[in-house]
Amino acid sequence: MRRIPRLVLAAPHSGAGKTTVALALLQALGERGLRVxxxxxGPDYVDPSHLEAASGRRVYHLDGFFLHETGLLSLFQHGARGADLALVEGVMGLFDGKDALGQVGSTAQVAKLLKAPVALVVDAFGMAGSIVPLVQGFRSYDPGVQVVGVFANRVGSPRHAELLREALNSVGLPLLGWLPQDPLLQIPERHLGLVLAGEIPPPLEALRRAFQVDLEAVLRxxxxxxxxxxxxxFLPEGKRAGVRVAYAWDRAFRFYYPEGLELLEALGAELIPFSPLEDLALPRAEVLLLGGGYPELFAAQLAENRAMREAIRLFPGPVVAECGGYMYLSQGLWVGEDFFPMVGLVPGEARMAERPVLGYREVEALRDNPVARKGEAFKGHEFHYARMEPSPSPAWQRVGGGEVEGYTDGRVLASFVHLYLPAQPRGVHRLLTPFPQG
Incomplete structure (x- = not known):
């Protein structure tokens, strides 16, 4: 048995301030000398960038749809090695997930699997005594979820905080901490969520000054x-022969599951980052990965880098492109009325739309591709605003749904689905198997 101090930050709904409170708490605990x-x-690439900036540690994804209980516990223990405490930021509302009642893919599911106490982050703007029935509802809804305290966000004043504290004390719940209503504490947003930490640093100094917290209660x-x-x-032992894997990593492409990259390394891959925005040539490699990101924000610069587009078009080995990478491999990208030529390795043009496509996916390979043989099923996630024209050679069919998606010619796999390869390590084994070139 392993005793790992841990706390889950959840909320009644999206936008309550989970990430903001998590950043403030990471700093406060770190200043106590704790390794957190x-x-x-959930399958979020953006919030982890801020958590990493505040903690200096790689952030792992805990998802009950991708991983069964043993796999999730393995990943949790893998990530928590050498840490004094684990802080788990939830997704959406506490009971929001893949199904209507949040039994799969929710923060509640992960909290139960981890047997972890839960602190509820409440947007307390304009609220005093009404916080009690709200919190009590979440506290009593599922006996397997241990709601043990509250953080209040957007608090109007110290007196407002005291009212909230008194109200919560009446039902035996502590107010663990609070943040004031202050625009300086907000992290800018855009169409896929928060702006990445690498573009606009999170407001760590402002949070440090503003956060009022009872650290002793949190630690208890x-x-x-x-x-x-x-x-x-979590990771297999024993490496195979080395395979060089070049992966896109810059402001336009940086959406990868870190545990997926670690799995590649554990199986013998040498990971080599490159920039489709800045570099003129690919590094020497046998496999090419183009992750998701924001190619639509850098479409002109990507189009202008003709040398890189040509290098990718001529690359002879396996190519896996997901979401933004799929858009980049297309014939071109429409942003409003402006058209930007892309790599041209896959048929069709990408066009930005007003409404997102998002959700968990379980897909079955329609034909052999670099990570799957025909008929094999994989799990993943979609979240994008782009649309692609129907593919003449689709890669995937939705399990149980019949929808087809993506493109493959056997060597190239391009799709809007972000595959969670740690749930299907056979895909990584296949990707790293020597591929005939020429």
């Missing part, structure tokens, strides 16, 4: 978490 390992529930609750059973290693 952040995790993020985190250390009250029950021991967890010892889980098997």
């Amino acid at each position: 390992q952040p995790f993020k529930v 609750l985190a250390t009250s978490a029950l021991p967890l059973p010892e889980a098997p290693p």
